[in-house]
Amino acid sequence: MRQNKPEIKKQIRLLLTSSRGYINLGRIESLRNNSQYDFYIVGVDIFGDKYKLPILDEQIQIPADNERKYIGMIKKITTEKMIDVILPASDAEVEIISKNKKLLKKMGVGTVCSSYLVTHSAVNKANMLLFLKEKKVDVPKFFIPESIKELILAAKKLGYPKKPIIIKPAFASGNRGVWLIKENFSKELLHSRGIPRISIDEFVKQVGKLKHFPKIVLMEYLSGDEYSVDGLGEKGNPIYVIPRVRVSPLPGYSQEALIHENKEVKEYVEQICRAFGFDSIFNVQLKYGEDGKPKVYEINPRISATAVANTAAGVDLLLFSILKELKITYPKNIQPKKIRMIRFWKEFYTDN
Template sequence: MPRVLVTGAGGPAGVVVIRSLLKRPELTVFAADMDGWAAGLYLVPAEQRRLVPPGRAEEFVPTLARLVEDDAIDVVVSTVDVELIALSERRDELAPAVLAAPSADTLDVSLDKLLLAERCADTGRAPRTVLAGPAAQAVDWEFPVFAKPRQGAGSRGIRLVPDRAALDALPVDEGLIVQDFLPGEEYSVDVVADAAGQVVAAVPRTRARVDSGVAIAGRTVHDPELEETASAIAKAIGLVGVANVQLRRGRDGRAMLLEVNPRFPGALPLTIAAGVDIPSLVVDLFLGRELPASVPFREVAFVRFLEDVIVEIDEVLVSDHAGHQEEL
């Protein structure tokens, strides 16, 4: 019976991955987080709950390796960017378990917006992207343009640059990039690629309502352009496994690359309900099982709400790293 450890059990992605895998009785699912208040911990039996250090901590990878050995884990599923970064170059330390994540190269490219644009240039769907400073000042832009951190997720640090004077005033010591402005509608496309890098599913969805960077309402859409664009980007970065490709329509209406999140997205319940159970597919992939050539999906909408998980007081895990307001 395969044993799977899911980390980041307190986040939206961690919760949905755990719930997906619990539907498969042949899997034994363990849940881990740095915070004893993480809701996903309490979706699994008490003997399968684990506390780990923060992903940036020096002891994170060795601790995970010990858990893998002690619990005879076969597959590790990390749902947190910072943990993936820590694990990507040291996945051999988890052996014999496998890390269900893209390659270190795919992760590095995806998390660096300049490298990502360069890698995807041949798709014709990457916006013009250059470093702030002399390189950006030398381009004949159509204003406004966007400036954003070269690395980092979400909307943090993004600024609209209205004219040439504002472009020239951008700081050059903050790792900023400058990109063409994409004024159209934004889409998220959840993508799964098999061991050969062939995309078996690309599910576009709208982000009708967003809270703290996570979609809380939206719908899946059948749109060949969005599916083909996301698939081309996945192939360009050498994706094996899961990624969330964010697209936005440019001034000419064409779908263009915004960014790639090389992990499980928080809005996976919509994609799963549409017919593509990404966590289950990814676990099968990293267990060495062959995936279908393609997985169809249907158009469906969702809205999200908070759901309570009630536990006994003595079940709550006390952690050193976050969350607790009182001694239990």
């Protein structure tokens, strides 16, 4: 009996930025495990010790201190390695890549991100909150102080010291630079694994040592359930919006999460997608406030750290976002199934 020849997969040559990031193993494995496409993956990162994850095809060091040199190197690599599409995996890089989206498109290279205007507005926490407030989208109470005097006044307006508040940089990835401002810590300070805590007096004291007042956002503390919601938009039309409850969040990452239907959260994030006009993969992080409503506190206009969990739920959002950019048809009506994700670390070794 004649056996059928195995189907040859179509190759997609992909450039992955920040490829030495802790959570890239899941992304790479997800792309490797799909049944339709053969991914040749070139990783780029600022680390220069020549180590690469074994499941990467290549690893190349790139400059980090100069935007012009960075994009020049990206153009050189995409040409030499015949790259089809770029997957930016950090906030700083998605801004640079989106700024050069049209240029890269002329070179025949796709970019998995929205336009620069959309990306720049979403990635900056201050700009994001101001934009959505103007669009009549419900956001947390917030202030953007420009001096210590304004900072103290804003804290009082947010209910401090009776209520804790959040202070964060206007631009920073994940939970970097985020502080919980609280007057009384008790024993919780010694056992907390969450964001660092500090009193307003101590924060003001440290800020006063700086030459210039930093660009920060003061925001009400959201104490309810926390969601990380992945989405895929086409010119502002939400194709997929998949809510994921952060069961055991570490600062900046989900250690354990549960994908399940939440109509209220889904409709809220669809509203955000339309407001910004997202035209690629994106991620919205939100928590429920004391009024019982979901409120966004951060947006990642790029692939999120835990986006591959959607693949296990039946919706390969990472693959679909790549296919969309390459103008390849992809499914648009899959219903994600309920699934729980638990993250474990894995070690790699080298004699370099």
